[in-house]
Amino acid sequence: MTPGLMIAAPASGTGKTTVMLGLLRALRDDGVAVQPFKSGPDYIDPAFHTAASGRRSFNLDSWAMPEDMLHSLAGHACDADLVLAEGSMGLFDGVASAGATGNGASADVARRMGWPVVLVVDVSGQAQSAAATALGFARYDPDLRIAGVILNRVASPRHERLARSGMAAVGLPVLGVLPRRGDLTLPERHLGLVQATEHADLDTRIAAYATFLRAHVDLPALRAAAACASRTPTAPWRFAPPAQRIALAQDAAFSFTYPHILDAWRGAGAEILPFSPLADEAPGRHADLVWLPGGYPELHAGRLAAAATFRAGLVDHARTRPIHGECGGYMALGEALIDAEGTRHRMAGLLGLVASYAQRRMHLGYRHATLLSPMAGLPGGTALRGHEFHYSTILDQPDTALAHVVDAEGTAVAETGSCRDRVSGTFFHLIAPAQ
Incomplete structure (x- = not known):
């Protein structure tokens, strides 16, 4: 099985998509074959993943998909060196009543696949207090491992020192520290991001994200944190086409x-x-x-x-x-x-x-x-x-x-x-x- 990580966050709007795209491109530029996935029912983000990684991205949804289908789709990573899956909403956000396989939360997918979580934490407006949030996420589900955090929207060197000290106090590794940058964003509309095909400068944007992530994230440490479950992929998922x-x-x-x-x-x-x-x-x-x-x-x-x-x-x-x-x-x-x-x-x-x-x-x-x-x-x-x-x-x-x-x-x-x-x-x- 290919080792992987779930790139997730405590809530929406923390910058995890920018982190995801930057990591995909930076690792690809290093010669790493990275297979992207998207947790949950999102039909926009996978196109951005494909543009950043050069590999097709697939959705994994533990509420809508039976267990064998999840593992079958995960088999798209069999010829890759690393899996990066992007979470949706907050890490544990799903439906109140689990479906046939789970509640649809990103944590549910990560647990079933054996992927540790990299938590992207927006530390704007706080410092050591961010560690309390991260610690709560680390302890919420004992069957899910938080591999470390990436601190986002850090305002200054002093802000970084304070936030790092909080994470050190609770024993959570800091895998990256991203300074606040107002220019590294993607435009949105009412259903999410403006579609990948509508960005004439998308490759330039993704290259800028990769440069930014490379400068501020410990890529070797991030790769070393990846892991996977022992279960092997099932046979390819079949869904009879409605017509020829x-x-x-x-x-x-x-x-x-x-x-x-x-x-x-x-x-x-x-x-x-x-x-x-x-x-x-x-x-x-x-x-x-x-x-x-x-x-x-x-x-x-x-x-x-x-x-x-x-x-x-x-x-x-x-x-x-x-x-x-x-x-x-x-x-x-x-x-x-x-x-x-x-x-x-x-x-x-x-x-x-x-x-x-x-x-x-x-x-x-x-x-x-x-x-x-x-x-x-x-x-x-x-x-x-x-x-x-x-x-x-x-x-x-x-x-x-x-x-x-x-x-x-x-x-x-x-x-x-x-x-x-x-x-x-x-x-x-x-x-x-x-x-």
């Missing part, structure tokens, strides 16, 4: 696809046929299924409304073959999308959904769905696990409910998805079949 030829929308409006889903479809022999709705391209005429993933259609609603060739291609396909949309893709299949300024934009009209960003409301959390009708080649009765994250409000949804959907606590949610003839859509992003 899948037309997949891929551009700035539709990019939220989980790498493990596409990897499994290709591994099972499916042909992925990418096309761009923003370029007014129709899906491939010989496709058996059209799949519209999530993304940011609300930022491009005017262009989508004007994409006549795209809409005509969808209508033609739906006459004989299935179409499915996830979240943003679901909205694009609807009757209309109202942007944040209140402007109503015509969408494909294959479903009756009208969604509005002018009336913002956050929808966030894991979803367990049992299909009430067929969906993109999957029969009714199929149980699926996924995750929902959007800020839109449903104004109208006149079509048949697609699924019975509950959250991680088993409470029914109103966003059931919908279907009409061969067209279906959900607000949750599929992660894996439920077992």
